[in-house]
Amino acid sequence: MADDLTRASLPQRALSGHAAVGLLAGGLIYLVALSGMLAVMQERWQRWEDPHVAEMPSASPSAVQMALEHKLSTDGKATEHTYIMLPKEGLPRLEVMTDHGARYYAADASPDRPSRHTWTDFLLDQHYYLNLPMTPGLVLTGVLAVMLLVLTVNGVMAHPRIFRDAFQLRIKGQRQLARTDWHNRLGVWTLPFIVTLALTGAMMGVGLLVVQAVALDRHDGDVEKAYAPIFGEHPAHDPRPAPTARVDAAMRWMSQHHPELPITFVAVEEPQTAGQQIIILADQERRLVYAESFLFDGDGRFLGMVGLSDGPLGQQAIASIYYLHFGAFGGVPVLLAYIIFGLGLCVITGTGMTIWLQKRRARGLAEPRLEAFWAMVIWGSPTALLLTAWLRFVTNGEATLAPWFWGGLGAACLVAVLRPGQWIKRSVPVVLAAGLAVTGIAHWAYYPHQALDVAFLDLGLVLASIGIIITVSWSRRRQTAARNAVHMEATPTI
């Protein structure tokens, strides 16, 4: 092996490294890609899992103020942070969150139901942290993003005919050839997306370590001070009691001075203390920065802007990471494009490992248990995600979903390893397709009055089901054709 590698050309050595990293990180990258593809629609999923909540195009400053006061008074205990999600295109709801829970409010500030988007939160936790505790989870996903970057670079290096083969997709040839074409062509044409995703993901994940290291180096370990050049200073701590912050006054100031900027989010730091500060995030049209932060004191008097949209270039670049990563910079068309690219990344990851396994099989080194494990990861993960969605509905959002997902997927993988065989590829995709169709139809039937763009998720589930059925049927037809071709070849002619 070492001798082979010594003699190998650059593309061969790059391919060898590509395979090594894929083997090491492929499964987890697949899970992060799958949850990321779904997380692109996080706002719609939040509405999908709890469709009865009051929705409105906007909320008046006085309604927001009343909702804030109601939440703080019903909590009955101090909170360090209060976040108010204002109605916006993807999520037209008014939600107030404190350290003690979250609640929706109607347009007239009358209290609606407590927030229960446990499935969406679980999905996001999986994408950000693989459901691990925050710091190690974020670092792990950050390292996976770096691995994705490595896979991209050595994948391109391993592909000397990248331009010549740019539009060659031989899906009607040998299955291994078709698989390789899918892997390479999708990889090449989604390259800007994958590099963006990997780089922004790595900056978010590994960036946590960077900021902690910078904090240790320059700010005696104070992480908030290290973040301050980007997100602004934390307000001075002053615990003396004070009336509730005048969010309404701050919002009115915004509508007078920046009527063109829609407010999407309001935060009150250390509410009901003399040191409280209001932060208003206002959306920026045709920009990659996620917002501009406007700062106000507790009386709603304007203090200044953080500079996310017009500060130093580095500040603007960091403020652009989130929108770039989740495709939130161009409305629904870009979200749909990101779902397609995300699906492409899942296919690239899935076919990559399968190509390697089939190459080994062709060399007489078949790994049936590993093949079964991989097939279960590919088809079992979305099935397990679907089951957690059902669990969320059955328990009305009370169940903790992560143990069910990981326990279920782990058990399924164990069964696959112990009983490898074609049954996995034959049955699990069918279960997934049936589950998706049943979920879409049942959800639509149970919640017939949901908003149109949320109902499209039900349609999406049914379409995904049809897509899986078509793909699996096509794959089986090709498999049968391949067997017949082998049979014809083996049959002696007269």
Added chain:
Amino acid sequence: MLVFVGWAFVCAAAGMLALTDGAWGLAMGTTTGMIVALALLAHAAFTSPEGFTAEPRVRLEQPRTAVTLPDFGRRATVFVLVVLANLSASLWLGVMLHRIAITLEWKPADALALALFAVPVLGALAACFQLLQRSLLRMTFAPLAMIATGAVLWLMT
């Protein structure tokens, strides 16, 4: 020739978008470009000719070489070098880049952005270099180079 003309048009369009709408325009243009490319790819897939479908001959089951302790040790060392050593070394170099940027009176936000950008990029490039190498010794060059560069920057600040 046509391929190069096509790529030249793509680059020119990207440049124009970046000039008129900045990073947002570039992102929108790239997204649109990728969607168009995937549509062309889908067309290429549907119109691809029927190929030879028979699966390649599979060799008989080959005898396997057991993973020996030295082999396992080598793989573990590769993992340590490619993941842990690179991460630590790129983190060190990233923090030192931040330090030198502050010394050069960069704005703090720019210095932090430099470090945030540099760490994953350096880590990834180092891993790519390592995975092309033939020996473990040569694999150590990448993290050692980052540590040495970081040390030089440290001495300069």
